[in-house]
Amino acid sequence: MISRLSAVIAAFAFAATLAVSPVQAQDQKPADAASAVAADAAPATAAPAAPAAAVENPYGLQAMLKHGDAVSKGVLAILALMSMGSWYILITKLWDTQKMGTEAKAVRATFFKKASLAEGVKGLKEGSAFRFIAESGIEASEHHEGALTENIDHNSWVTMSVDRSVGEVGTRLQGGLGFLATVGSTSPFIGLFGTVWGILQALTAIGVAGQASIDKVAGPVGEALIMTALGLAVAVPAVLGYNWLVNRNKAVMANVRAFGADLHGVLMGNRSVAKR
Template identity: 80%
Template sequence: MISRISGFLAAVAMAATLALSSQASFAQAADAASAAPTTEAAAPAPAAAAAPKSEENPYGLGHMLSHGDAVSKGVLFLLAIMSMGSWYILITKLWDTQKLSNEAKEVRATFFKKASLADGVKGLKDTGAFRFIASSAIEASEHHEGALTENIDHSSWVTMNVERAVGEVNSRVGSGLGFLATVGSTSPFIGLFGTVWGILQALTAIGVAGQASIDKVAGPVGEALIMTAIGLGVAVPAVLGYNWLVNRNKAVMAEVRAFAADLHGVLMGNRAKR
């Protein structure tokens, strides 16, 4: 036990001696360094005084715009137009379907509770789809005359006009979806064409210059690959927006067709009472 304690004390004493000796040597080195003449500190530093120059990124979109040819700029401009058109259609059609859905709820709650069809039509919006369908149906019911229309019974005549009005409303609601489908299916290939064209121009320039180092290849090739990324960035919102609008249009048009069917039943019931 005593030997362990004495050994421990000896180790502590040795460690303290080493620490004191290293601290003394460090202090001597610091004194020598402070006493030495600093000739370099007095020398001016022109490199520090000069303002750092901002280097242009050779792999970015700005470099492609400034150094690209007419084909690459045309592809980029076309993708920008397609993207703006897709977002415009998506926002406006979402707004239109939301208004039509709100109008359908209001019509379902108030229209068939009116005293007459004339009062119900007056309560509808002048430029609304339900006003257009109701006016078409009432006009067809009240004006069933003519040599050609006499061969068609009244119910079929009203049904034809109501279905025609509903079809026109469906065409208005679905307008613009073809553009979204076109953008979603073609923009990746347009971006890929820009990439292929950019890589072709880059490899041609590298072959003419005779320099095939990695810094000469990575810049133009990476710059050309931006086109594919932009094409995908244009296509994905268009495809998602198309599917979303199709589902919303189906739900809204189901309410429109239900209103048209109920209106047809009311018109036939009124005629039977006469």
């Protein structure tokens, strides 16, 4: 009898346990869901982070201008002057060669079709190289007198005058090319001097500090590398511009010499006709 009573009590306890367990599970699920919703909502309600401030480069060109010594600033100023002079010469000489090339085409098309040399000269632009050569040749042809020139025949006198005028035009056209050549050959070494000076400053800072820390080395070495880059940046356009202008000058001067030779032939032909 007692054993049957124990079995009944055990059965009731097991049934009660099964009935309570789903209720606890249901209670835990809403709690877990509420905690998940709160976790998802927390980032949404959080204030946005402030944007990071821009970090200034302590080893760039701007820092070198602010904190560099007199030598580094002097090297930078020299390179800047060289660069500005190179670009000025390059632009102005390109304009001059372009203008002379256009004038050469117009002269070849119209000058020698005029009724006389005087009309041809009037058709040329004031201050142009072709008008200068034409006026010099005509003046030499018309004024061949004097005790010093009586032993020089008229042909040689006019030839020398035309050649001299052509040479002056060529000299004027080549002005500034020497500066470009100088900049192209010396600016890398000026930049290299800035590099050596920057490395010297780095070694001095290391010796004074007694330790090779990166903050003692990075600044001077950065300045040194900037100087090297600037020296090359100044030299490359100067060298390219020099070679380009030399080739353009050759083409333009070929037209100028051809005009001088044609003018000389016209002047000698007028002289022969006048003698008959």
